[in-house]
Amino acid sequence: MASAKKLQERVALPRTAWILADFVILFLLVALLSRRAASLREEHGPISTSTSTTWLPALALACEAWFTFVWLLNMNGKWSPVRFDTYPENLPDEQELPAVDMFVTTADPALEPPVITANTVLSLLAVDYPDSGGKLACYVSDDGCSPVTCYALREAAEFAAIWVPFCRKHGVAVRAPFMYFSSAPEVAKGTADHEFLESWAFMKSEYEKLVTRIENADEGSILRDGDFAEFIEAERRNHPTIVKVLWDNSKAKTGEGFPHLVYVSREKSPEQYHNFKAGAMNVLTRVSGVMTNAPIMLNVDCDMFANNPQVVLHAMCLLLGFADETQSGFVQAPQKFYGGLKDDPFGNQMEVIYKKVGGGVAGIQGLFYGGTGCFHRRKVIYGVPPPDVVKHEITGSQSYKELQTKFGSSKELIESSRDIISGDVLARPTESISSRLEVAKQVGACSYEAGTCWGQEIGWVYGSMTEDILTGQRIHATGWKSALLDTTPPAFLGCAPTGGPASLTQFKRWATGLLEILISRNSPILGAIFRRLQLRQCLAYLIIHVWPVRAPFELCYALLGPFCLLTNQFFLPKVSDEGFRVPLALFMAYNVYNLMEYKECGLSARAWWNNHRMQRITSASAWLLAFLTVLLKTVGLSETVFEVTRKESSSRSTADDGGAASTGEADDPGLFTFDSSPVFVPATALSILNVVAVAVGAWRALAGTATGVRGGPGMGEFVCCGWMVLCLWPFVRGLVSRGRYGIPWSVKVKAGLIVSVFVHLCTRN
Ligand SMILES: O=c1ccn([C@@H]2O[C@H](COP(=O)(O)OP(=O)(O)O[C@H]3O[C@H](CO)[C@@H](O)[C@H](O)[C@H]3O)[C@@H](O)[C@H]2O)c(=O)[nH]1
Numbered sequence: 001m002a003s004a005k006k007l008q009e010r011v012a013l014p015r016t017a018w019i020l021a022d023f024v025i026l027f028l029l030v031a032l033l034s035r036r037a038a039s040l041r042e043e044h045g046p047i048s049t050s051t052s053t054t055w056l057p058a059l060a061l062a063c064e065a066w067f068t069f070v071w072l073l074n075m076n077g078k079w080s081p082v083r084f085d086t087y088p089e090n091l092p093d094e095q096e097l098p099a100v101d102m103f104v105t106t107a108d109p110a111l112e113p114p115v116i117t118a119n120t121v122l123s124l125l126a127v128d129y130p131d132s133g134g135k136l137a138c139y140v141s142d143d144g145c146s147p148v149t150c151y152a153l154r155e156a157a158e159f160a161a162i163w164v165p166f167c168r169k170h171g172v173a174v175r176a177p178f179m180y181f182s183s184a185p186e187v188a189k190g191t192a193d194h195e196f197l198e199s200w201a202f203m204k205s206e207y208e209k210l211v212t213r214i215e216n217a218d219e220g221s222i223l224r225d226g227d228f229a230e231f232i233e234a235e236r237r238n239h240p241t242i243v244k245v246l247w248d249n250s251k252a253k254t255g256e257g258f259p260h261l262v263y264v265s266r267e268k269s270p271e272q273y274h275n276f277k278a279g280a281m282n283v284l285t286r287v288s289g290v291m292t293n294a295p296i297m298l299n300v301d302c303d304m305f306a307n308n309p310q311v312v313l314h315a316m317c318l319l320l321g322f323a324d325e326t327q328s329g330f331v332q333a334p335q336k337f338y339g340g341l342k343d344d345p346f347g348n349q350m351e352v353i354y355k356k357v358g359g360g361v362a363g364i365q366g367l368f369y370g371g372t373g374c375f376h377r378r379k380v381i382y383g384v385p386p387p388d389v390v391k392h393e394i395t396g397s398q399s400y401k402e403l404q405t406k407f408g409s410s411k412e413l414i415e416s417s418r419d420i421i422s423g424d425v426l427a428r429p430t431e432s433i434s435s436r437l438e439v440a441k442q443v444g445a446c447s448y449e450a451g452t453c454w455g456q457e458i459g460w461v462y463g464s465m466t467e468d469i470l471t472g473q474r475i476h477a478t479g480w481k482s483a484l485l486d487t488t489p490p491a492f493l494g495c496a497p498t499g500g501p502a503s504l505t506q507f508k509r510w511a512t513g514l515l516e517i518l519i520s521r522n523s524p525i526l527g528a529i530f531r532r533l534q535l536r537q538c539l540a541y542l543i544i545h546v547w548p549v550r551a552p553f554e555l556c557y558a559l560l561g562p563f564c565l566l567t568n569q570f571f572l573p574k575v576s577d578e579g580f581r582v583p584l585a586l587f588m589a590y591n592v593y594n595l596m597e598y599k600e601c602g603l604s605a606r607a608w609w610n611n612h613r614m615q616r617i618t619s620a621s622a623w624l625l626a627f628l629t630v631l632l633k634t635v636g637l638s639e640t641v642f643e644v645t646r647k648e649s650s651s652r653s654t655a656d657d658g659g660a661a662s663t664g665e666a667d668d669p670g671l672f673t674f675d676s677s678p679v680f681v682p683a684t685a686l687s688i689l690n691v692v693a694v695a696v697g698a699w700r701a702l703a704g705t706a707t708g709v710r711g712g713p714g715m716g717e718f719v720c721c722g723w724m725v726l727c728l729w730p731f732v733r734g735l736v737s738r739g740r741y742g743i744p745w746s747v748k749v750k751a752g753l754i755v756s757v758f759v760h761l762c763t764r765n
């Protein structure tokens with residue numbers, strides 16, 4: 001590519017002012033720690049304070065040391081951000097562009113309405129790519145084994161025959177029809193408007209018919225259609241592999257085509273463990289390997305539609321545009337969301353995280369793999385190390401026998417992977433993909449992986465609920481870097497969960513998976529010591545891997561305030577004390593720093609507050625439970641499962657009501673909702689405790705019992721508890737609200753018991 005025109009540019013972004021701010025906060029943290037350490041030493045000296053509990057300052061010191069460590073991790077992560085600019089207009093002729101297999105995963109037709117999946121698929125079938133019919137193929141994995149999903153896709157394929165040409169002809173900007181038709185047609189001033197408007201109206205009505213067909217589809221009548229005979233005997237957790245070619249592009253006339261569409265539901269059996277999404281991705285990798293074997297693979301979740309029709313071209317700039325391939329082992333787009341609620345009430349739109357930490361990590365060894373919106377090189381997924389290692393270490397090709405132990409017994413798969421590993425990928429299978437059905441079913445079987453390297457050195461890695469981070473980390477540990485694909489408009493858009501239960505379930509799953517990685521043999525620390533994970537990249541991974549570990553520290557620290565108010569003690573300096581200035585300055589500086597980050601990303605102060613608050617809530621609920629779950633799992637008492645996130649269906653322009661029982665309160669989707677899940681118990685307890693503590697403390701202060709006693713709580717302790725009450729406000733509110741906005745009694749009772757025990761233990765003597 002050296003002689004060709006520039007395809008990409010890696011631009012380092014300056015951040016001197018931020019680095020200074022980083023150091024100010026670090027300095028304050030160190031000042032806090034050293035004062036604390038000094039006062040601890042005094043404790044053992046002659047001028048001991050009246051604090052009866054000597055472990056109190058020690059515990060505070062431990063927590064503050066941990067917070068400093070977390071701050072250092074973040075400083076490292078954000079230190080040297082970069083941006084990648086892409087120039088698709090400089091791409092070589094179409095013959096030189098590689099083929100791409102596009103993967104979509106879905107798992108549950110109830111939580112992930114088939115119409116959403118159909119839209120995602122349509123957006124992919126319609127992307128701009130030269131000879132897209134010949135070079136692109138779309139594979140959908142359905143872990144739900146749902147005839148309705150399969151039917152929805154067959155209907156979508158039929159609709160694609162008019163949708164794709166329409167998009168091409170009119171240069172449609174957003175090619176997920178539900179999104180496109182949710183606003184009025186964009187009419188260019190000038191001629192031919194009339195014709196455009198007419199076909200727009202026609203397409204819209206065709207799309208609406210499609211939605212009606214999908215939403216009204218009933219399983220019984222679908223099964224009577226001979227096309228879906230395979231589903232009759234199929235049970236969701238017990239059925240053979242189903243592979244259906246819903247659209248075979250070789251049937252199209254040249255130039256008219258759109259990508260192949262293949263439906264895959266891998267074999268399931270109650271006796272086998274299925275490894276959730278990672279398992280599904282590996283089946284897609286193999287099925288596509290024997291059918292189209294494209295050297296590049298794009299994967300998206302069923303709700304993540306291609307929002308930028310040029311996305312594949314932009315990605316190619318990063319895949320082909322470096323003199324050294326090592327720079328782009330994979331190409332990841334940041335996760336962005338459509339229809340997000342105003343000011344991010346559930347703290348899961350992650351804009352600032354992606355900008356600040358994501359951009360920063362992109363400047364180290366590259367953005368983490370996020371499970372969706374990512375372009376992989378098939379050979380990297382097949383475990384091939386970067387070119388420099390290949391040159392120095394392994395020369396000569398692997399024998400058939402070696403490949404067989406790695407990839408399994410399918411002759412076709414072995415041959416196709418040999419092509420990928422040796423780099424002769426341009427030889428595309430010539431037969432029609434329909435002739436490969438039997439082989440595809442063979443490699444989709446659940447026993448196929450037994451004794452092979454799938455899920456270990458090859459494919460998506462097993463052993464964590466957060467298979468994406470684990471898989472990306474393995475790739476980084478072999479020495480590859482990754483590139484950040486940040487296009488305008490955004491490459492892909494998905495839906496962020498709303499409501500308390502869905503958001504916290506997602507955070508819990510992530511935290512569980514991340515801790516599973518941290519303590520496994522795939523830990524990034526081992527990767528940095530024994531493999532090629534860069535030290536700074538390892539530290540960047542730790543930012544997220546320690547999420548669940550932060551929970552016990554943050555919980556302890558959050559308990560110090562209430563503990564002091566209840567027992568008439570203190571853990572922070574008094575206002576009159578000179579030392580008070582340090583925690584005060586830290587509190588102010590830290591919050592202003594975060595607020596400025598939100599402002600810089602163009603977000604509101606409210607968005608900052610919502611995220612700050614949600615982080616406290618998540619820590620006291622999802623992260624804490626994840627921490628406990630993994631503890632229980634390591635002693636063999638619990639299993640971890642992948643709980644699929646509910647996707648809100650907004651397939652039509654007019655949103656219809658979710659059918660939730662009316663509660664008398666205004667139906668505000670941004671309000672926190674609850675259910676009886678244990679995830680809500682600790683945060684509920686913490687809210688009750690802080691309210692009680694503030695009341696007790698205030699009563700003491702008013703009654704004057706605390707005056708004159710040197711050891712009593714001061715301003716600091718009150719602010720801590722008051723701040724926690726504000727952060728946990730959705731829960732405080734939930735204590736007195738009803739319906740789904742109220743905390744269920746079962747949770748309240750459990751939380752109440754915990755609080756009583758805590759209060760009892762505090763005030764025992
Ligand atoms: O047994 C399963 C479970 C899930 N999925 C699919 O995995 C995807 C992600 O699941 P979702 O419930 O949407 O999880 P999110 O928390 O929204 O996803 C984020 O986090 C996951 C890891 O925890 C990553 O896999 C995702 O790519 C990433 O977007 C969806 O397409 C599912 O259909 C399967 O195919 N099989």
Ligand SMILES: [Mn+2]
Nearest residue numbers: 301303494645
């Ligand atoms: Mn999702």
